[in-house]
Amino acid sequence: MKLADEIKIDAPREEVFAALNDPDILRRSIPGCEELEKVSDTRFTAVVRAKVGPVRARFRGEVTLSDLNPPHGYTLSGQGKGGAAGFARGQAAIELREEGGATILKYDVSATVGGKLAQLGGRLIDNAARSLAGDFFENFQKVVGGESDDEESAS
Secondary structure, eight states, rough: EEEEEEEESSSOOHHHHHHOHHHHHHHHHSTTTEEEEEEEEEEEEEEEEEEEEEEEEEEEEEEEEEEEETTEEEEEEEEEEEEGGGGGEEEEEEEEETTEEEEEEEEEEEEEEEEEHHHHHHHHHHHHHHHHHHHHHHHHHHHHHTTOSSSSOOO
16 A cells, blocks of 8 residues: 655644654544553654444554654654454655745655455555545644644633
């Protein structure tokens, strides 16, 4: 499976790069994320609950960052196992470029799945991946871009 897109984030590139390395921001942005721990400057572990078609699973995995080029981008590689549901493994190239006071985040992902997930068919998996990526970037934009669901009123 391949997935590529770009999104505009209303924050400076340095801030976006820092946010992409902040476990609290990532935890709040990843749909279904139950745990996310930064175990080194280039490695995270995570537990994510996901539903793809009729298959629900709790994935435990690890993500490694490489080709670090702050604040321009990096490559991340990861894998997760969801018990009987199967596994997912992939790599993403992340590129950040400035546009005015905002940042354009471009990503290019390749991934493979196995087990019950692989039996669902490519179209269902592609749609689920696009939906999860869309949800992640919408959440990330809200957290990093400063939007808030519960804006405080001045007294």
